[in-house]
Amino acid sequence: MGREKVREFSRAVFAQSPLNHDPEAAVAAGYADVVAPPTFAVVVQEHALAELLALPDTGIDFSRVVHGDQRFSFTRPIVAGDLLTATLTVTSVKTLGAHSMVTAESRIVDASGDHVVTAISTLVVRGDE
Amino acid sequence: MSIPQISELTVGDIVAERTIELSRDSLVRYAGASGDFNPIHYRDDVAESVGLPGVLAHGMLTMGLAVQPVVDWAGDPGRVEDYQVRFTRPVVVDPQDGATVSIAAKIGQIDAEAQTVRVDLTVSFAEQTVLGKAQVRVRLAESL
Numbered sequence: 001m002g003r004e005k006v007r008e009f010s011r012a013v014f015a016q017s018p019l020n021h022d023p024e025a026a027v028a029a030g031y032a033d034v035v036a037p038p039t040f041a042v043v044v045q046e047h048a049l050a051e052l053l054a055l056p057d058t059g060i061d062f063s064r065v066v067h068g069d070q071r072f073s074f075t076r077p078i079v080a081g082d083l084l085t086a087t088l089t090v091t092s093v094k095t096l097g098a099h100s101m102v103t104a105e106s107r108i109v110d111a112s113g114d115h116v117v118t119a120i121s122t123l124v125v126r127g128d129e
Numbered sequence: 130m131s132i133p134q135i136s137e138l139t140v141g142d143i144v145a146e147r148t149i150e151l152s153r154d155s156l157v158r159y160a161g162a163s164g165d166f167n168p169i170h171y172r173d174d175v176a177e178s179v180g181l182p183g184v185l186a187h188g189m190l191t192m193g194l195a196v197q198p199v200v201d202w203a204g205d206p207g208r209v210e211d212y213q214v215r216f217t218r219p220v221v222v223d224p225q226d227g228a229t230v231s232i233a234a235k236i237g238q239i240d241a242e243a244q245t246v247r248v249d250l251t252v253s254f255a256e257q258t259v260l261g262k263a264q265v266r267v268r269l270a271e272s273l
Contacts, residue, residue, distance in 0.1 A: 005162075008161070008162045009162040009163065011158070011162070012155075012158045012159040012161075012162035012163065012190070012193070013159070013162075013190065013193030013194050013197065014149055014193075014194045014197055015193075015197050015200065015206070016197065016201060017197075017200055017201060017204075017205070017206055019205060019206060019207075020206060029205060029207075031207070035205075035206045035207055036206070037193060037196070037197070037200070037206055038193075038196050038200070038206060038209045038212050038265075039189060039192055039193040039196065039212070042163060042189050042193075043163055043164060046163065046164050046165065047164075066216075067188045067189070067216050068215065068216060069213065069214060069215040069216060069262075070188070070189070070192060070213065070214055070216075071211070071212070071213035071214075072211065072212050072213070073210070073211045074209065074210050074211065076207065077206055077207040077209070
């Protein structure tokens with residue numbers, strides 16, 4: 001996770017905290033480098049989800065996917081310089097009429113294998129009306 | 130940076146409020162920063178072709194900006210332990226006038242023992258809420 005990516009994302013979500021932008025402020029607060037906003041984990045999760053959606057046997061049409069809900073549960077915040085690995089598990093698939101609801105959980109760990117954050121997404125795949 | 134004192138908080142307290150003006154530029158910026166290049170977030174023709182009322186803000190952009198007043202109140206993004214939302218209505222961003230999103234953050238629950246609070250967000254656009262069950266658990270202990 002590069003520092004400039006964290007700062008670019010911070011600007012994009014209107015984050016004003018100096019800890020998101022200024023390495024000196026982040027170090028003074030006890031972090032190794034700038035701290036990512038809470039929803040930054042989506043950048044990591046997005047890669048894992050894209051792999052899932054690209055699998056030929058999921059039968060998911062990307063243009064029909066709507067984001068239903070999202071959750072992040074942290075052990076610690078993401079900090080610039082982190083080397084993160086996400087493991088995605090599909091935890092539930094439900095059918096509601098023509099629609100399907102897929103819940104995917106991405107467990108994100110750092111270079112030591114310690115848990116950083118788990119991102120849980122429910123995607124609604126719209127069926128034919 | 131001073132941390133809000135849990136003993137001085139009451140359920141129902143409004144701890145932060147903010148209004149954010151989104152423009153099409155904001156959406157392009159978020160697309161680049163997040164890697165979500167779904168064209169419904171920047172092309173009117175594509176949005177129309179899939180039956181949408183217009184170009185929409187990314188749900189994750191709305192989620193991302195809505196927590197910022199809470200981060201500033203708590204003084205450190207690392208104090209957010211858990212954050213969840215349900216996407217209930219879209220934010221339609223007009224090419225000229227953009228969209229105004231307003232955020233109110235209220236104390237929903239206090240756990241004095243764990244030194245955490247649940248902050249409930251009301252996020253509105255065009256006088257309707259766009260996020261449901263938008264809850265942030267914030268750690269207010271002296272040391273993280």
